Amino acid sequence: MSGADPAAPRPPLALRLGDVLDLRRDHPCGSRRWTVVRLGADIGLVCAGCGHRVLLERRVLERRLAAIVERGPEG
Known part of the structure; x- marks a missing residue:
């Protein structure tokens, strides 16, 4: 077994307002x-x-995302 179940739900991508x-x-x-x-x-x-x-849609963005360049303010 390889360990991780591919059908298991992944946690949502942690994005913030202002992220680049x-x-x-x-x-x-x-x-x-x-x-x-x-x-x-x-x-x-x-x-x-x-x-x-x-x-x-969040799922579409997660597939298209290459990198988080800059994080927005926390809060």
Whole structure:
């Protein structure tokens, strides 16, 4: 046995308002960098390149996330 059950639920990604994220694919404006502006089942993001706002399901964001570049304020 390999140990971890692939069907077991994973804990949700610990995001904060103001986090700066890099996603795996470029936005059409050429930027990969996004800022978290809304938390919940859907995550609100603003593109750092052009200011475009999107809502992504948490599961979709977890798959597309490349790195958390900068953490927002705690609280």
